[in-house]
Amino acid sequence: MTDETTFLSAERNEQLAIMVCHLRDGGLPPALADRGRTILLDLLGVTVAGARTTEMKALTSAWHTDAGRTIPLGSTNATTVESAAELDAIASCCLELDEGNKYAAGHPAAHVVPAAIAAARLSPAAVDGQAFLAAVLAGYEVAARFGYALTRDPRWHTHGHWGATGAAAAAASIRGADTNRVAAAIDASSALVHVAPWAVVLDGNFARNLWMAGAVRAGLDASRLASAGLVHNSGAVAHTLGDIVGTLDLDRLTEGLGDRWLTLEGYAKQHASCSYTHAAVDAVQSLRSTASWTADDVESVRVRTHSLAEPLFQRHPNTRLGAMFSLPFVVAAAFVSDAIDSEALDPDGRTFREAGRFSARVSVNSADELDVLLPQRRAAEVTVVLRSGDVVSASTPNPVGDVDHFPMDYDAVHGKIARLIGSTDADRLAALVDRLPATDDIAALLSTIPLCGEM
16 A cells, blocks of 8 residues: 555545535535435334344344443333444344445445434534534435445445444534544544455345444444544555455545535335345336236246346345345245335245245346446346246336436335334324424434334
């Protein structure tokens, strides 16, 4: 690693930090503020849904948290602010329903929002809604830009490393840090990353979901280090994200900064599975919506998609996580179930068993001509051969919910959350999000969220 590379990395960190402070101190563009409402409603809603899964209930029961007064989303057990943030982060991603960003190739919001909430709760002075919203959106933009600039070693999954930069930016912003200390926090977070092997995900190992919690903790700790003056913006990102995790295109970190907002280019997820399966699921659902045939009439299914999905070509999962990251299995589930929702891929459910049997009929491969379309288009083609000899097919350029393909606005996300946690709780969450910008004390307002998760 050359001195010039570390110098340029530090310079880009500083430019990002200037943006963070500008959003906090100069007011948010209306389009960003509006987008923030949608991001928060989505993230908070899917976190409550995640907290209701059998896996999260088991984890929360075994967590043995320290005594405290903070209740994680969807729980009734009080704990410390930090433990609540970690449990929220885990719940937010465990169903694979949280908002994402195709240019970052990952999930900025789930890395950032729990850290921002924790920082507001830990603040000795009340944090108002505008400061909180600015921190979330600035943190999202920082995380998304690191994801966009990073070309990962293919062995690394997307959680637990570049997203910590956004968590650190948000926490430092809420602390009122100046530009130098925001930059130092962003930089220091890259020294606290989790090792995140794809193989662990594909094995269906629930430990993968804790990488999100680790990134949240890294962001909070990096902001503490920066506030204490124990770290400075040395360009450490060049050694970790830019060397060990992969390579960083430093120009991408700041190109169009202030003009192009990656925060406005996120996607919402309809299906409880990895986003790389969604286009194929949409194609299957399109075919089934007008079909006179049933799953029993299907001889074989061929799926063609982009190479980013290649790690998902494995089969025979035995956990929810493994199923969500098996393209043949998710496609099979789409033939035997009308929705890939929070129940569909539960290993104890009927759909899981039926999808396991059907998945032998599903073949998947990647296509160079679909790779050319990335990242703007994440396309898939599905061809169904029926036992009668008839062949039907469908294709889609992007998953539904993509910023470029039937994007989901605030009302659509509200509908999604209502389907996940019930209309009463979704309405209460939406009312809270609507009150957020005008509140004088975000921590007091957020203390009402756990009620939405009561069973």
